[in-house]
Amino acid sequence: MDLTDPPRRPRAESIVPMINVVFLLLIFFLMTSRLAQPDPFEITPPKAALDTEATAEAVLYIDAQGQMQFDGAGGEAAIARLAAASAGSPVVQLRADAGLEAAALARILRQLAAAGLSRAELTVRPQ
DSSP: OOOSOOOOOOOOOOSHHHHHHHHHHHHHHHHHOOOOOOOSSOOOOOEEOOSSOOOOSOEEEEOTTOOEEETTEETHHHHHHHHHHTSSOOEEEEEEOTTSOHHHHHHHHHHHHHTTOOEEEEOOEEO
16 A cells, blocks of 8 residues: 655646736836827818928817817817916917818917917828
8 A cells, every 4th residue: 555645746837927917017008008089070181391290289170160179168168278278388289171261260360369379380281
């Protein structure tokens, strides 16, 4: 009669530390990423010879009919909210549709100047 313990198989490596690392990386990327909001409406920017990109943080969307949108607000409320949001920086980025008339854009620029926004960068697409 053999009373010795049966030979033990070597213990497999634990996968728990690797799962912990994966979850930590997932949490890190979720915390550090910045999700972009979708455009409020479809805009086709005008074509232009372009040297630089627009760099302003605040973006005012303008469709072909002259409807404005900023941070969920439309019309005059969009300009008021835009002026409040960019109080420290008087620069605003305009994403206007190519079908927008120049007179409507000039009217919007006057409204922006009256709200204290002295500089506007128009987003264009290269020719």
